[in-house]
Amino acid sequence: MIEAVSPALPLLLGAALAVLLRGRARDAVSVAAAVAALGLVLLLPDREGGRIGWLGFRLVTVAVDPAARLFGAAFAIAALAGIVHALAQRNPLERAAALLYAGAALGIVFAGDLVTFTIFFELLAVGSTLVVWSGGRRAAALRYAAVHAFAGALLIAGAAAASAGGVTTFAAVAEAGPLARGLLLAGLLVNAGAFPFSFWVADAYPKASWSGAVFLSAFTTKAAVYGLIRLFPGESALVVFGAATVVYGAIYALNTRDLRALLSYSIVGQVGIMLMAVGTGSALALAAAALHAFAHVVYKAMMMMAAGGLVDAQGRTPLGAIGPFRRSMPVTALVLAIGALALSGLPLTAGFVSKSALSAALGKEGAAFAWFLLTASSAATFLYAVCRPLLLIETGAAARPLADPSPSRLAPMVLLAALTLAIGFVPAALLGRIPGTGAIAVLTPDHIVFQLAVLAAAALVLLLARAVILPGAATLHDIDSLWRTPLWRVVARWLGRPVATYGRARAGVVAVLRNALAGLERQHGPQGALGRNWPTGSMALSAAILLGATLLLAYI
Amino acid sequence: MIPAILRRAVLVLAAVVALLLGADFLVAHHPYFGIDGLPGFALAFGGLAALATLALGAAAGRLIARGAFDDD
Structure with missing residues (x-):
């Protein structure tokens, strides 16, 4: 029944x-x-x-x-x-x-x-x-x-x-x-x-x-x-869509200054990884895509819950806003940290388990492009989910004191965080229930060293190149800007820079011409040394001197 | 002027990277494509991927930055 x-x-x-x-x-x-x-x-x-x-x-x-x-x-x-x-x-x-x-x-x-x-x-x-x-x-x-x-x-x-x-x-x-x-x-x-x-x-x-x-x-x-x-399953176009989606998610997540927008872009990027696996099409790849979806639902839901606590604090979730609240909201801060590390695929989290399954599935299928992009996406995810937020974190005291949310809001967050870690510590408990994934090696020394090396190298590069930490913005232009912004405004923005450049060039030429004309005016104008009328007395005196000089020379 | 905490973070990370490079020579690799089994590959690839992501993100960021929070 x-x-x-x-x-x-x-x-x-x-x-x-x-x-x-x-x-x-x-x-x-x-x-x-x-x-x-x-x-x-x-x-x-x-x-x-x-x-x-x-x-x-x-x-x-x-x-x-x-x-x-x-x-x-x-x-x-x-x-x-x-x-x-x-x-x-x-x-x-x-x-x-x-x-x-x-x-x-x-x-x-x-x-x-x-x-x-x-x-x-x-x-x-x-x-x-x-x-x-x-x-x-x-x-x-x-x-x-x-x-x-x-x-x-x-x-x-x-x-x-x-x-x-x-x-x-x-x-x-x-x-x-x-x-x-x-x-x-x-x-x-x-x-x-x-x-x-x-x-x-x-x-x-x-x-x-x-x-x-x-x-x-x-x-x-x-x-x-x-x-x-x-x-x-096995639709090859999905690999292309998935790859483009992974790149899109990383670029946008790396440029936003809004925590909930970051989580949204991150959802898109992780879906891109799943699409690549579905497009690869083997039974193991499909199981790995499903496993990644499971893990992602768990840790992304708890991160959204934690971000919801910040919405209470200030109505918005600027990136780094947890800084002033990290002492008054320790559980929320901890949950966000666990989620960000799971998202990056740190060993002993659910994200590492699902990414290991994806890596094995793509590797065994010989899907080199998807495998290398998956590996690169781990580095990119670590940059936007952990490193950049840490560098942008706000310091100082909160504008108003705020505690962790009520137990009914805190309990599911904590339980999901515990599940994220439990899957990470005992991957076999989940992998054993999914046909075909039981044989995947997860917590082996080479996998752990590999993943830690990718993440550590990415973090070091970001710290050394922090001059290019992306300032970003709370909202970003996307495809929908094409119809959400009036066309004339888009055209004006596109034309704005060339028009401004032309205006500056025109003003420069006009200034040079005006200077030249002013110079001519000074020399040859009505008051110029060469153009003004001379007094008749001085002219008569000059003529008399010239005539006198001529007569004198004629008699000599 | 580099803040002291960042300088310390760079030093700690550099030490971690060195340790991982050493460990990479000790573990038995099971590569899928050959090159991914070379010691140091993960460090080099992770670093290059991060550089490429930052460069792409910085270039795209100039085009896509829109403004403050969207109240629409």
């Missing part, structure tokens, strides 16, 4: 009840829904479960395999931690939206056919838009909604084209024509935040509330990665 119940169901029911209930009853239902979802993820057997008929389609709402269970576990953990963390959030809309969002993410993961998969992706867009909307930044929410309406349309059109023959299985996508595949791929890439569709991530996530950003960091992009694993 249990195999017919999708883990999405308790969360969707919880979302409906969260609209109706208030206070402690709503809190209790929300937590119970998240616990039930996690329980189902762990207990469901590895096979297809619930089947229902809808509009002539045969929908499979529960299909469990190791990849689905791993993503499901990541999403259920993030949902439970996020809900407990958000208990202090009194916005009723955000609670219902978060439960809907989490339920949709789990619905995608356990969907057994293309129609169910697409329906849950549409629900995911609705839930996530409402979470952004709940943050109070309505313009950002509308931009987010527009992007995801576009992505949803691509997915629906692709799913319709792929199942035109009446077959709605995932396998039908492999047999589908280029139009159907292209539409589905584009829809998933937009949802994944792959370059050049990455702009919406750092536009929306930093503008969510302190609690909403936690859910946003976990679900949409990783659900899309799961979709790519399910529908496009």
Whole structure:
């Protein structure tokens, strides 16, 4: 019986009840829904479960395999931690939206056919838009909604084209024509935040509330990665998109001065790594991509929770702002530090485990380009997540004293940090549960020395070249600047420099000509020595002297 | 003028790098592409990757820096 119940169901029911209930009853239902979802993820057997008929389609709402269970576990953990963390959030809309969002993410993961998969992706867009909307930044929410309406349309059109023959299985996508595949791929890439569709991530996530950003960091992009694993394993274009996304994420994360924007760009960069692995396509590479997604959901959610504490402090999260609070908010500072080190792949953290799996998968496949880029991305991540924030950290006392957040906000943060370290210290506990990854060597001396050497060399280079520490800005131009900024202003900015240069050159030439004319004026003007009228007396005297001299010479 | 704490950090890191270089000669490598098994490769590659990232980031930063916090 249990195999017919999708883990999405308790969360969707919880979302409906969260609209109706208030206070402690709503809190209790929300937590119970998240616990039930996690329980189902762990207990469901590895096979297809619930089947229902809808509009002539045969929908499979529960299909469990190791990849689905791993993503499901990541999403259920993030949902439970996020809900407990958000208990202090009194916005009723955000609670219902978060439960809907989490339920949709789990619905995608356990969907057994293309129609169910697409329906849950549409629900995911609705839930996530409402979470952004709940943050109070309505313009950002509308931009987010527009992007995801576009992505949803691509997915629906692709799913319709792929199942035109009446077959709605995932396998039908492999047999589908280029139009159907292209539409589905584009829809998933937009949802994944792959370059050049990455702009919406750092536009929306930093503008969510302190609690909403936690859910946003976990679900949409990783659900899309799961979709790519399910529908496009071994698609070579993903290596190209993934590589461009890794570079984009590093450049932007290295230039921003906003902590939550940094975390958003970092999500994009890490998704790029997952895309490269999915594009490589071997069973080990797909498992490694799923493992990296799991680890990333865990440590990025806790980092967003920690950043949420700083939002309380000053409404914004300038990079280095933890400096003044590091003594009054020691747990928040510690969690941020553990997250940043895990993100960089430091040994004994979850990030090292998943990056080791990726390295082994790409290396064994002979995917040299992806392997070297993965290694370089570890150095880049260490620069933007650890070294640059440390150099930019603000000193001095806080403007107003602030303590670590309440226990309900602190506990999930600490538990996720503990999980990050536990996976790092005992990698076999996780790797042993994922088929094909059990044999990956993680905590071996050569791997540890290799990774530490990459990170230490990167840090040394940054310190020696600190003159080029990038000043950056809190907001950065992205692809969306093309339509968010009026065209005339962009053209004026582009033309501004040449016009200013021309103006300066013209002024210089005019000044030289004026000086020359002034010189002529001085010599030959009405008052000039050579141009002015001389008095008649002096002229007559001069003429008389000349005539006298002439007469004198004639008589001599 | 280099702050004392940065000078100390550089010295500590240089010592760590030297230690890791020594350790790299002692551990048994399992390279995938040959070159990644050479002692010192990770240090050289990590340093070059960091330089390239900084150069690319600095060049791009001039173009993409937009301004203060986006209140839109």
